[in-house]
Amino acid sequence: MFGIPLTPQPDGSFRATAMVEAGRSSAVVKRSWVTFGSTWGGSHVLITALDDHGHVMPRGVLQADVPNNRRVVLEMPSGAVMVTVEGRTDPGAVPAAGVSEIWRDYD
Numbered sequence: 001m002f003g004i005p006l007t008p009q010p011d012g013s014f015r016a017t018a019m020v021e022a023g024r025s026s027a028v029v030k031r032s033w034v035t036f037g038s039t040w041g042g043s044h045v046l047i048t049a050l051d052d053h054g055h056v057m058p059r060g061v062l063q064a065d066v067p068n069n070r071r072v073v074l075e076m077p078s079g080a081v082m083v084t085v086e087g088r089t090d091p092g093a094v095p096a097a098g099v100s101e102i103w104r105d106y107d
Helices: none
Strands: 002-004 013-019 029-039 043-050 056-066 070-075 082-089 094-103
Touching (some): 002 013, 013 094, 029 043, 029 056, 029 082, 043 094, 056 070, 082 094
Antiparallel strands (some): 002 094, 013 082, 029 070, 029 094, 043 056, 043 082
């Protein structure tokens, strides 16, 4: 798992992008997920998976209100190569996001 750095601005907004690989976009990564959570307050988040042309992927969007100490997970569609994580936090909330991957087995 690797983290996606999120730094809220003074108004609570945040936005970050990260490279991801899922299924047919990768020779080594079979599946991947983006997890988002928030502590010390809630957050509103929009997670978007993009293909190698920069287009939003079908089933590649998650919009959610995330209460304090909860999380949401979006499985990246096969072919995803990038993800954006953006939103707004409550005052004092600390957002966090990360990518988890399952590697392909080669026998």
